[in-house]
Amino acid sequence: MLGSPCSARLRPAVRRVIEMQPSMARLYKKAERLMSLAEFALIDRIRARTLERDDILLGIGDDAALLQPRANEQLVVTADTLNSGVHFPVETPAFDIGWKTLAVNLSDLAAMGARPAWCTLALSLPEASEDWIEAFADGFFALADQHDIALIGGDTTRGPLSLSVTAMGQVGRGQALRRDRAQAGDDIWVSGTLGDAAGALRLWQQGALSIATATLLADYESLRLRLLRPTPRVTLGLRLRAFAHAAVDVSDGLLADLGHIATRSNVAAHVDADSLPISHALRELLGRDAARDCALRGGDDYELCFTAAADQRDALHYLAESLDVPLTRIGRIAEGQGVHVDGEAADGGYQHFA
Template sequence: MAQGRIRKLIRIPPVSLTEFALIDRIRARSRGGDGIVLGIGDDAALLQPLAGHWLAVTADTLNSGVHFPPETLPADIGWKTLAVNLSDLAAMGAAPAWGTLALSLPHADAAWVDAFADGFFALADAHGWRLIGGDTTRGPLSLSVTAFGQVPHGRALRRDGAQVGDDIWVSGTLGDAAGALKLWQDNGLDVTRPAADADVEFLRQRLLRPTPRVELGLALQGIASAAVDISDGLLADLGHIAAGSAVGADVDATRVPLSGPLRAVLGMAGAQACALSGGDDYELCFTAAPGRREDLQRVSARLGLRLTCVGQTTAGSGVSTGRDDPGAGYQHFA
């Protein structure tokens, strides 16, 4: 943002790129990897999956002003663009492998593209995910990734495996990103710079740089009966498990894990509302038989990640919290 202000002040236009120069700039940041027979540069990539594995495939699109504030810095946009896709792979218990990136840009600014790539490839390299192709076009700022992961036959986590009487678990703390978004909407947060208040800065980071729980998803193979990532809010996404598994879900709202910063900034009632229905957490919600509690305690200790049992599945349908109006979660076309 500061860079854009400086350019406006001294009237230096951005360094524009041709489409092929833009592609070359991104290709220079990508790396080869196992299973890539042919990568960026042809009409399509060629891949060789591991023997005995299924391919898990997901796609997400992020639009300016819908999925992130328009002034968000390009490095943070790059990180989040990939993070939301890796989170989907994590919810399937799949190891990240490869994917494509489609960019719609108002103009091809070299500095913007380089900063975007900094965030994007920092996360890609951390998880061994390799870019194998994509597309570029001129238009409103929009970013779309199709991501491939690999999971051994029969080991994928799905939404339809929960059984009546299973525990319902969540990872990390919930509501932090929604809390940051609320602050931004109320003009109480500048997403382009670190906040002076440590609690507010914690929430800002949770909004801009979510952590896809890839290691947890892999560890849950053979333990969890069903799983989903929390992108639209705990109640909405848990509802997908309930519907897919033909069970009900009873959530104790007082057990939903809240961070200290979220409680400090929004108070208990505001924090609980964000945690139940806010979305953008990209934590995992999963079910497991009660006999798996010790296994999950060991997973939590090994990963250094908080896992909290927040309720149980029941006979019936829908999600209940005992609250009058817990909220429905985010819906794009509501």
């Protein structure tokens, strides 16, 4: 729990060698003391920012939290880890890291149709920089406050930059959206636009905009914002409980995540590539073919992909207007297996251990 800071300590044999040299011993003890003080300050800083909720009986400061879920509701739990250099570039601003650390978990709750409630946060930090921690907390709690989710505990340790969140939400008994309920004849829908985050990362890694025009730079910044500060579709997920048969959040790429629905529901998913919602900025920066590839395989979109009966089309168009969230019909569910694009079997998407 956030309440017992973990100080990095040298192995006993190494420490004995240091203690034989008084000057080195004094330096070691001073560094250890400063480390502990920094971690206590981190815990106090985070505790001061967290939201209060009536269903938290005991939060940060004890060995574990005590929670009181609502009657007749089921608990939805998800966890994600973000590592520097894998899930975000090493030069990513701390505010954006804080935002995204929570956003990816909220997206999972959205895909289940759950209302966010509580979360834990585990931090591995190379150093306890006050400015970095302040900016990280600003990003994390900016999003947490939007969705009324409270931090109830976690852990801190010293090491390479890594962040893990476990998020918990609640949903009415039997109302959760799942991957295994798609039916032959369903339409396939996605929210927002696809491929923007993957396109931004590709351009970032290539350094391709060093001589770009102001217009292209503006397009790139819009894509970069999608990469660093994704918008979890929490409200949409709550509303989709009345319409969707199956749902998944698009984190590893449309083909990979739609493939989860196809596999779990034992159906085939047929996608019309010309129907994919691709932003003007992505097309301008990458061109038609590369933009389409990002939309199909890129990942990091954190949009919702879901299936619904064909007779729900008018209701879903109205829902899109009422929430000001674009919803695009991109294909259909049929008997069979696998994911197909324009009639051809397809696979792809991000794989962590490929």
